[in-house]
Amino acid sequence: MPLPETDLDARLQAILRAFEGVEAPLLEILHAVQLEFGHVPEGAQRQIAEALNLSRAEVHGVVSFYHDFRTEVGGRHDLKICRAEACQSMGGEALARQAREALGIDFGETAADGSVSLGSVYCLGLCACAPAAMLDGTPVGRLDGPQLEALISETRR
Amino acid sequence: MTVTIFVPDDSGALAVGAEAVCDAIRRESATRGADVRLVRNGSRGLYWLEPMVEVEIDGRRFAYGPVTPADVAGLFDAGFPDAGSHPLSLGPTEDIPFLERQTRLTFARCGVIDPLSVADYERHGGLAGLRAAAAMNASEIVETVTASGLRGRGGAGFPTGIKWKTVLEAKGARKVIVCNADEGDSGTFADRMIMEGDPLVLIEGMAIAALATGADQGFIYIRSEYPHAIAKIRRALVAARQSRMIGPSILESGHGFDIEVRVGAGAYVCGEETSLLNSLEGKRGVVRAKPPLPAHHGFLGRPTVVNNVISLASVPVILAKGADHYRDFGMGRSRGTIPIQLAGNVRRGGLFEAAFGMTLGEIVDDIGGGTASGRPVKAVQVGGPLGAYFPRSLFDTPFDYEAFAARDGLIGHAGIVVFDDTADMLAQARFAFEFCAIESCGKCTPCRIGAVRGAETMDKIRRGEDVEANTALVADLCNTMKFGSLCALGGFTPYPVMSALRHFPNDIGRKPAAEAAE
Ligand SMILES: Cc1cc2nc3c(=O)[nH]c(=O)nc-3n(C[C@H](O)[C@H](O)[C@H](O)COP(=O)(O)O)c2cc1C
Ligand code: SF4
Ligand code: FES
Numbered sequence: 001m002p003l004p005e006t007d008l009d010a011r012l013q014a015i016l017r018a019f020e021g022v023e024a025p026l027l028e029i030l031h032a033v034q035l036e037f038g039h040v041p042e043g044a045q046r047q048i049a050e051a052l053n054l055s056r057a058e059v060h061g062v063v064s065f066y067h068d069f070r071t072e073v074g075g076r077h078d079l080k081i082c083r084a085e086a087c088q089s090m091g092g093e094a095l096a097r098q099a100r101e102a103l104g105i106d107f108g109e110t111a112a113d114g115s116v117s118l119g120s121v122y123c124l125g126l127c128a129c130a131p132a133a134m135l136d137g138t139p140v141g142r143l144d145g146p147q148l149e150a151l152i153s154e155t156r157r
Numbered sequence: 158m159t160v161t162i163f164v165p166d167d168s169g170a171l172a173v174g175a176e177a178v179c180d181a182i183r184r185e186s187a188t189r190g191a192d193v194r195l196v197r198n199g200s201r202g203l204y205w206l207e208p209m210v211e212v213e214i215d216g217r218r219f220a221y222g223p224v225t226p227a228d229v230a231g232l233f234d235a236g237f238p239d240a241g242s243h244p245l246s247l248g249p250t251e252d253i254p255f256l257e258r259q260t261r262l263t264f265a266r267c268g269v270i271d272p273l274s275v276a277d278y279e280r281h282g283g284l285a286g287l288r289a290a291a292a293m294n295a296s297e298i299v300e301t302v303t304a305s306g307l308r309g310r311g312g313a314g315f316p317t318g319i320k321w322k323t324v325l326e327a328k329g330a331r332k333v334i335v336c337n338a339d340e341g342d343s344g345t346f347a348d349r350m351i352m353e354g355d356p357l358v359l360i361e362g363m364a365i366a367a368l369a370t371g372a373d374q375g376f377i378y379i380r381s382e383y384p385h386a387i388a389k390i391r392r393a394l395v396a397a398r399q400s401r402m403i404g405p406s407i408l409e410s411g412h413g414f415d416i417e418v419r420v421g422a423g424a425y426v427c428g429e430e431t432s433l434l435n436s437l438e439g440k441r442g443v444v445r446a447k448p449p450l451p452a453h454h455g456f457l458g459r460p461t462v463v464n465n466v467i468s469l470a471s472v473p474v475i476l477a478k479g480a481d482h483y484r485d486f487g488m489g490r491s492r493g494t495i496p497i498q499l500a501g502n503v504r505r506g507g508l509f510e511a512a513f514g515m516t517l518g519e520i521v522d523d524i525g526g527g528t529a530s531g532r533p534v535k536a537v538q539v540g541g542p543l544g545a546y547f548p549r550s551l552f553d554t555p556f557d558y559e560a561f562a563a564r565d566g567l568i569g570h571a572g573i574v575v576f577d578d579t580a581d582m583l584a585q586a587r588f589a590f591e592f593c594a595i596e597s598c599g600k601c602t603p604c605r606i607g608a609v610r611g612a613e614t615m616d617k618i619r620r621g622e623d624v625e626a627n628t629a630l631v632a633d634l635c636n637t638m639k640f641g642s643l644c645a646l647g648g649f650t651p652y653p654v655m656s657a658l659r660h661f662p663n664d665i666g667r668k669p670a671a672e673a674a675e
Contacts, residue, residue: 024457026439031381031420052439065441066422068381084343085538086574088588089501090529122425122542122592124382125346126172127574128204128499128506137384141172 011036012044016051026052026062030069039070075110075117077155080134083120086127095131095148096120102152116155159192160238163211163218165268167200167353168385169346174225175208181229182210189233199354201268202508203255205529211250212238220247255505255524260486262494263471264510267354273392275400278357286473287402290365291410295325298369302472304480306492310347311337311428311465312540312569312645314491314558317472320462323452324370327460332372334363334414335437335456335463338379338386339421339428342541344500344572348466350508352379352386355470356393357402360416362469364407365476366462367414375403375416376456378433381423391418425542425596429644430463432598443598444644465570467496486512491557499525501574511556518552521575532577536661538585540569542592543649545656546576546585565656567649582664586631586657587615593650604647607638611654618665628658628665 015032019025029048033040040063049059063069081096096107103111103118110117126132129141135151164170164179179195186193201220203209209222221232224245235243247253261267270277278284290298303318324332336359340348351359363375379387394416398404405413419437421427427436431445434456455461471493475483483493491513497520499506504526521527521537528534536546545566547554554560561568576585590611597604611634618627635651642648658665 024437024439027422027436028419028439031422061441062439065443066424068421068423084592085542085585085588086344086501086572088585089574089576089580121382121423122596123341123343123345124168125340125349126169127344127346127501127572128503128508129169129173129207130501130506132172134382139168139172139385141169 008037008041008043009047012047016048026054026059027066030063034069039073042071072110073114075115075155077116078119078134078136079116079151079155080119080121080124081107082122082124082126082130082132082134084123084127086123087131090130092131095133095143095145098145098148099152102149113156116152159194161194161196161213162238163196163198163213164208165200165354166197166385167207167268167350168383169204169350170200170207170209171385173207173223177226178208178210178224178229181226185229185233191233191238193238196271198270199268199272200350201250201256202264202350203253203505204507205505206247209247214239218250220250220253221245222247255507255509258524259510260494260512261510262474262483262486263358263467264351264355264496264508265474266358267350270355272354272356272389273396275357275396275402278355282477283357283473284361284402286476287361287364287408289476290368291408295369295371296322298365298476299325301476301480302369305475305483306480306487306490307468307471307475307483308491308558309465310467310471310495310570312342312567314568317464317468320452320464321366321369323450324372324460324462327453329460331374331459332370333456333459333461334366334370334372334375334416335430335433335451335461336363336375336377336466336469337428337430337433337463338377338383338466339433340380340383340466340570341425341428342543342570342572344538344541344574345498345570346500347496347498347508347571349383349386351466351470352383353389356390357397358470358473359390359466360393360397360402362472363416364403364414365472366464366469368407368410368412370460370462372462373414374456374459375414376419376437377416378419378421378427378437380421387418387420394418424598425592426598426644426646429646432644433463434461441598443600446643467570488512488514488555488557489559491559495556495568495571497556498570498572499575500572502528502530502577503573503575504529504531513557514555516552517547517554517556517573518549520556520573521552525573525575528575528577530577530579532579534575535578535580536576536582536585536657538574538576538653539572540567541572542589543567543645543652544569544572545652546582546660547656548660550660565652567652582657582661583615583619586654587612587619589650589653589657590615593646596646598644598646601641601643601647603638603641604643604650607634607647608650610634611638611650621666624665631658
């Protein structure tokens with residue numbers, strides 16, 4: 001008798017089924033898994049490997065190669081500050097410092113209350129409206145101190 | 158009478174409040190009972206004026222900008238849509254000097270049409286290139302592209318026609334067209350603008366590439382940092398299939414070709430074509446040694462064209478108007494037009510499409526209007542994070558592949574990032590190493606280790622430790638990276654590093670910003 005499927009299993013199997021017949025689907029699957037669970041759980045990696053006939057090491061290698069994928073749960077919000085040259089030329093690094101100090105965490109970390117993960121991004125294609133950031137997929141340009149403060153308080157609501 | 162109002166939903170415009178402006182216009186016109194049709198166009202690329210709202214009056218477009226939601230009621234009070242006397246009025250859009258001075262071939266429709274309307278697209282000259290191509294045989298298409306002189310706009314400047322010829326002549330049951338939409342270079346947004354403002358021209362370009370090479374499979378690999386572009390392209394693909402631009406039979410030619418979107422995962426190196434192919438195959442984005450060329454052995458071993466968004470989006474106009482028309486623009490071996498992207502600390506930031514050959518000074522000072530801060534221009538970085546920093550003394554360099562190479566620089570994807578006199582060039586040189594260390598695929602030692610050591614050595618120079626010896630060490634590391642790296646990430650990082658040190662020697666002894674402020 002098969003074991004009852006856990007919640008993770010059912011949702012993961014649905015994702016895997018959706019990609020049946022797609023050529024070379026690993027990256028797409030990982031994106032879908034991260035969208036569904038907020039991260040790529042260790043257990044999911046094992047099942048993805050099985051479904052695609054890959055070794056676990058291969059899947060792990062891919063997950064760890066790309067900056068986008070995380071293996072731990074992130075914050076409820078995702079704040080990315082652009083750290084690349086065009087934003088640097090417009091004072092972006094001062095905003096990066098401000099974000100770090102206001103949240104009390106470093107880039108790549110999640111606030112203790114789970115409200116927000118702070119990330120670096122290298123260019124958002126908003127370089128003519130620098131400095132730029134992205135909150136949960138929404139682009140923000142011509143960012144200044146007060147606006148950043150407002151974005152951060154949004155993540156705490 | 159219905160008035161058409163255009164509010165861009167380009168992410169650059171959205172980033173500075175276009176959505177709220179659109180809502181305000183909707184509300185205000187409802188309250189006032191104005192008969193309004195709202196079109197969400199792409200951006201014209203005049204970003205310092207975004208959100209830029211346009212209205213169409215008697216077939217002519219008039220612009221207002223930058224508009225905030227708080228301005229909208231006042232605009233209507235002044236007679237909007239026809240509010241020529243309002244302080245935000247910019248007059249007829251096409252007469253704005255930044256736009257008027259351009260030669261828009263690739264970007265002819267961007268910001269003009271509804272990006273998802275095939276009917277609009279055709280009314281503005283779309284599909285003429287694909288129709289012309291469908292009436293030719295494959296080698297005629299390849300010859301036209303070769304004769305146009307088009308070179309890859311992704312950075313390397315390789316002739317597009319020659320790449321296509323290699324794939325056409327390669328043997329393989331299946332062939333593939335891959336569009337490189339990874340656009341990772343800081344200071345660039347031309348690919349994003351096309352994908353959001355005229356996605357059908359990219360699809361048309363890919364369909365022409367398919368006819369030219371015999372490909373039946375296509376991918377657009379878009380970086381994950383571009384969620385709006387991803388969504389727009391997906392919707393455009395649906396529209397393109399409905400109108401038979403792609404699908405089982407391109408324009409009833411009998412040639413089948415379809416396109417899938419694949420999303421990157423935050424790795425700069427995946428813009429390198431072989432790393433991109435590995436990523437498309439679901440692998441780590443490690444660079445592959447060449448040969449074999451992707452043209453012979455690409456996606457899953459199939460002969461594959463990898464082209465940048467702008468290269469592909471420039472093909473339809475070449476087929477529509479002929480190779481000569483395109484080729485007659487430009488200088489030397491740089492033919493046609495190039496969408497220059499003005500970014501960073503610049504007064505008029507945006508996209509300026511022009512024939513090759515303008516000088517860097519004309520572009521930065523005349524077109525860009527100098528810095529946004531109003532301070533003197535100290536340096537510009539041309540060609541992204543692997544491009545050189547140029548001082549004002551090199552502003553007579555014409556925008557041309559060979560002219561930049563002759564001065565130890567590169568055009569790359571044609572982004573120009575402007576810095577004012579507060580820029581710390583030692584910090585910029587250090588950042589180039591740091592970026593390389595963060596993004597290295599790890600395959601070669603000079604890149605993987607050299608970049609980390611380079612950044613450390615920069616810190617020593619900053620602290621004033623053995624400045625002369627450590628500066629020599631940096632030059633030595635750069636030399637090793639230049640000659641011992643498999644791809645341009647490790648191989649070209651020396652450009653920004655060495656140009657910053659060479660052209661700005663006064664910054665080598667500069668104190669860290671925190672100390673200097675004390
Ligand atoms: C580190 C690195 C990053 C690159 N990033 C991009 C990119 O984001 N987009 C792009 O089109 N080409 C990029 N390239 C260039 C590609 O390798 C390749 O030359 C290009 O996609 C070919 O298309 P084209 O001939 O149309 O320019 C990059 C190269 C390197 C070495
Ligand atoms: S130069 Fe760097 S990024 Fe390029 S292949 Fe070598 S290690 Fe990878
Ligand atoms: S450099 Fe920050 S958006 Fe491009």
